Amino acid sequence: MKTEELVLNKERSVTLTAYIQKVGNEFSNIERRPAIIILPGGGYNFCSDREADPIAFVYLKAGFQVFILRYSVAEHKAWRNPLDDYEQAFSLICDKSKEWAVNTNKIAVIGFSAGGHLAGCAATVSKCKPNAAVLGYPVLNRETINFYSTEAPDVTACVDENTCPCFIFASRNDNTVPIANTIEFIDALNKKGVDFECHIYSDAPHGFSVADETVNAMALDMCSRTPNWTNDSVQWLKEVL
DSSP: OEEEEEEEETTTTEEEEEEEOOOBTTBTTOSSEEEEEEEOOSTTTOOOGGGSHHHHHHHHHTTOEEEEEEOOOGGGOOTTHHHHHHHHHHHHHHHTTTTTTEEEEEEEEEEETHHHHHHHHHHHTOSSOOSEEEEESOOOSHHHHHHHOSSSOOHHHHOOTTOOOEEEEEETTOSSSOTHHHHHHHHHHHHHTOOEEEEEESSOOTTOTTOSTTTOTTGGGSOTTTTHHHHHHHHHHHHHO
């Protein structure tokens, strides 16, 4: 595997970290791999490391080419900067698809919290729609979005028949992003006939990432099934891509 870090916007400190696995030779059955773009959370104030490399390892193990986008945050978070960053990253991956052995018909995005909002925008209003989106404890409705950015779109209101398939996971007792964000979103998906799968766990803190003690000190106190989202999302992606 090789690792590359590309600067997409020096002024806004936007970077794309690429984890590229080999194909051919000993992997003779693989010519190109599916890809996933990771959008960490952080309230549009920073990009959480807890939702970067630990998430990358999940999808690398599953055979994906993995990309971590550290998009515009803090003083640079004004909309449409984060979505422009995503679209630039998506286009770059497509342009370098031969070099990076990416199947451009199998590019997914995963986002957490505010990054889940950005992933939701990718799924609904982006010019570069992914083939599937995974949203973790995402910010999706107008009331919650306003707390982070009054200019950013209401993702739930943007759902239409062209929204890509979505996998959503969250916790019922999230005290940071109310579960109504997820419930209202899946209702909108259902009404528009969009393929989705949703897991709402009974007890877990906001920002639980992969939900084990390597990233979250509260892992032992949360619902024991919460870590299942990683394998479930991988299997779901294999079905829909």
